[in-house]
Amino acid sequence: MDLETKKNVFVTLGRFLEQFKEDKSSKDLSVPLNDLFYDDFLNLIHLSQSHNGWYTPEQVYFSIQSWAKALTEENLNKWLSNYDFTHVEPKKIALILAGNIPLVGFHDFISVLVSGHNTLVKTSSDDQHLLPFLAKYIIAIQPEFAHRIEFVSGKLENFDAVIATGSNNTARYFDYYFKDKPSIIRKNRNSIAVLDGNESKEQLIALGEDIFRYFGLGCRNVSKLFVPKGYSFDAFFEAIFEYQDVIHYEKYANNYDYNKAVFLMSNFKLLDNGFLTLKEDESFGSPISSVFYEFYDTIESVKEKISSQADAIQCIVSSNLVPNSIPFGQTQRPELWDYADNIDTISFSLTIN
Structure with missing residues (x-):
């Protein structure tokens, strides 16, 4: 699957997500596969708080709209233009995701897929529904992703690298358990x-x-x-x-x-x-x-x-009082090229051989 095909899939996903707004969700008839996915996703949004008490509809809608704004052709082109994907040999990258906010691990997920690798995903018990649903939509749009996406509930096995997010305590466990694998281990920040x-x-x-x-x-x-x-x-x-x-x-x-x-x-x-x-x-x-x-x-x-x-x-x-500061009100609106912990996950994935 070439890069343009993958970008088109994520642009389509962005169009799908753009339909779901807190004030007024409305179906766009031009969005592919709406008949299969629109109503189910709308129901899932309103059920999210029963799965995780912190996932109120307001917060879930905000996350969805943030991703809808991010997944545009312009943003994807800007994000991916600095990387060379021509020599990627697909590996399996395990993702251990947090669940503190809705879709918090989605950036790692799409970074691995767009890099040409396969994902082995272990979701948090606090966020087990939103990402698997979107993965089903991605696969429906492009069936070639079916063998590149796997969700597991038990022990992680047979993978080549890992990106794990957790607390300082779990990071010590991750450091030990994955010491023989290329890894990104995120701690409290x-x-x-x-x-x-x-x-x-x-x-x-x-x-x-x-x-x-x-x-x-x-x-x-x-x-x-x-x-x-x-x-x-x-x-x-x-x-x-x-x-x-x-x-x-x-x-x-x-x-x-x-x-x-x-x-x-x-x-x-x-x-x-x-x-x-x-x-x-x-x-x-x-x-x-x-x-x-x-x-x-x-x-x-x-x-x-x-x-x-x-x-x-x-x-x-801050108001530019210190270096590398961002404007007020923007912390929960990161761009695709704003990496957690300032660790470039795509560059990391491109070094795995």
């Missing part, structure tokens, strides 16, 4: 924002998106703020007030109540607006419903800390 007090209300509202999207469960969610000494959080709290409805979601509210109680029993000083707590803490990884913050004297000191702990950071949000 968190995202941060660097503020200087000159942010507009619109930027701070967008920062709320970076914090609350997927209830803060993703590694691209902002969980730590760096703010200048003397910073007032009044404007921040005012801006994020429009996300107050998050507290009406039971699982989030339970985390808010629990984590706030733990902090208070430990006599930690908190800032609290009724649906989010702010705690001064040097750590990057805050619990759900809480964001850590740290005061700084100079931007240079922030740059030094970021540099020294780069392996713990996924995204940096």
Whole structure:
């Protein structure tokens, strides 16, 4: 199967996904195989929360639309133009996927397939339905993918390389278990924002998106703020007030109540607006419903800390205050060429022989 054929399949998939919107899903009669897949996928979206309580329709629709916007001919051409796929000998690459947010492992999945390799996929117990469904659609569009995609529920066997995503604890297990295989082993990472007090209300509202999207469960969610000494959080709290409805979601509210109680029993000083707590803490990884913050004297000191702990950071949000930062509100809208942990999975797959 040549590269153009594979790209066309993913463009078609993008058109299929584009039909499903939270405000109004509508069937596009020009999309192939809609009669077989449209209604079933719509039902699956609304059943997702019964499979994983965090997968509300709003969050699943957001993920689907993000992928619909990514899988265009223009984006695929831009993404893949820098690689040479002419000498790929197909190998079997095992994927161990996380399940913290909907379709979180989809980028690894399409990276392996577009590279010309075969996938052996072990989904998370928290996300067992969305990706297999889309795989069935891909195979229906291009049956040659049928022998390139395999899902397993038990032990992984007979593979040539592995891409595994998990916690710091599971990463130690992965490192040992896959020590004889080419691998990408992903650990815990968190995202941060660097503020200087000159942010507009619109930027701070967008920062709320970076914090609350997927209830803060993703590694691209902002969980730590760096703010200048003397910073007032009044404007921040005012801006994020429009996300107050998050507290009406039971699982989030339970985390808010629990984590706030733990902090208070430990006599930690908190800032609290009724649906989010702010705690001064040097750590990057805050619990759900809480964001850590740290005061700084100079931007240079922030740059030094970021540099020294780069392996713990996924995204940096700021108004160009520090290198490699992205605009407010964009952490959960990565492009195809934005790789997790800055590890190029396609380049990795092209080195397997």
